[in-house]
Amino acid sequence: MxxxxxxxxxxxxxxxxxxxxxxxxxxxxxxxxxxxxxxxxxxxxxxxxxxxxxxxxxxxxxxxxxxxxxxxxxxxNPKFLSIVQEVCSQYAHEDPDAKSQAQVMVSVAGANLSSGGVLVTGSRGRTRRSGGDSSGGASGQGGAGSGGRGGWIHVSDSRRPPDYGRIAWPEDMFGSLEVDSKGQFVGENGNYQPSGTYRIITRDGIFGLSPFLREKLVQKLRELEK
Structure with a gap:
C-alpha cells in the first residue's frame, strides 16, 4: 500500500x-x-x-x-478536516471537474440514466467494490439522472471512484453541490453541503483531492502556517 x-x-x-x-x-x-x-x-x-x-x-x-x-x-486530525471542508465550501464549485460534472448532469445523455451523479476528485483511483446499499443510485438527490431538472453532484475522494451513474460511499464523500436545470451552481458556492461522513484513510487508500482543490488547500495551509 x-x-x-x-x-x-x-x-x-x-x-x-x-x-x-x-x-x-x-x-x-x-x-x-x-x-x-x-x-x-x-x-x-x-x-x-x-x-x-x-x-x-x-x-x-x-x-x-x-x-x-x-x-x-x-x-x-479533526482540525485538518475542518480546513478541508472550509476549502471545499469556498472552491469546490470552481473545480473544472465539478463544472464538467454539472453539465453532464443536465445534458440530454444524462436524462437517459436512472441514478445519482458523482464528482470524483482526481482522475485516477481504484474501482469500487460491488455490493452495499450506500453505493446505490440517488435519483432523488439529483445527479446524472436529473437531465434538465438540476439536482446534486457529490465531491468525492479519488481513491475509490464509484461506477458511472452511482454515488460514492459515505466515507469517500466530502460533500455535495447543488446544480440548477441549466447546469449552473446554485448560490455563490453551489450551496455546498459537507457530508460529515468522510474518512481520511480507508482500506482503499488515503486522502486524495483533485489537483485543483489540493492546490487551494495547500495555499490555505501555508496561510495558516504563517
Whole structure:
C-alpha cells in the first residue's frame, strides 16, 4: 500500500556549508510528507501536505504509529478536516471537474440514466467494490439522472471512484453541490453541503483531492502556517 520514500536534494550551486536535507513522502501519495513525531517516542509519524519542519500538528493530516498507515494505526486530525471542508465550501464549485460534472448532469445523455451523479476528485483511483446499499443510485438527490431538472453532484475522494451513474460511499464523500436545470451552481458556492461522513484513510487508500482543490488547500495551509 503506502510506505515512506526519501528524497535527497542538494544542488551543486549551493554553498559548501549547506546541509544535505532528506524529505520523505508517502509511497503512492507523493503529495503527502512524512515526519517523525517528536512528541512521541514510539516511532510514530506525522503526515502533512506541507514540507515544512518543524511540522505544525494542527495543520497535519494526522499521525500514524507505523508505515504504511492503516485504519488501525492512523489517527486523523479533526482540525485538518475542518480546513478541508472550509476549502471545499469556498472552491469546490470552481473545480473544472465539478463544472464538467454539472453539465453532464443536465445534458440530454444524462436524462437517459436512472441514478445519482458523482464528482470524483482526481482522475485516477481504484474501482469500487460491488455490493452495499450506500453505493446505490440517488435519483432523488439529483445527479446524472436529473437531465434538465438540476439536482446534486457529490465531491468525492479519488481513491475509490464509484461506477458511472452511482454515488460514492459515505466515507469517500466530502460533500455535495447543488446544480440548477441549466447546469449552473446554485448560490455563490453551489450551496455546498459537507457530508460529515468522510474518512481520511480507508482500506482503499488515503486522502486524495483533485489537483485543483489540493492546490487551494495547500495555499490555505501555508496561510495558516504563517
Amino acid at each position: 503506502f510506505a515512506a520514500r526519501a528524497f535527497g536534494r542538494q544542488a551543486h550551486v549551493l554553498p559548501k556549508w549547506t546541509q544535505f536535507r532528506r524529505v520523505s513522502t508517502l509511497e503512492g501519495a507523493p503529495h503527502i510528507y512524512v515526519f517523525p513525531n517528536a512528541e512521541q517516542a514510539n516511532g510514530s509519524h506525522i503526515l502533512s501536505l506541507l514540507p515544512s519542519e518543524p511540522t505544525n500538528p494542527d495543520l497535519a493530516i494526522g499521525v500514524s504509529s507505523q508505515l504504511p498507515p492503516t485504519t488501525d494505526t492512523f489517527k486523523e
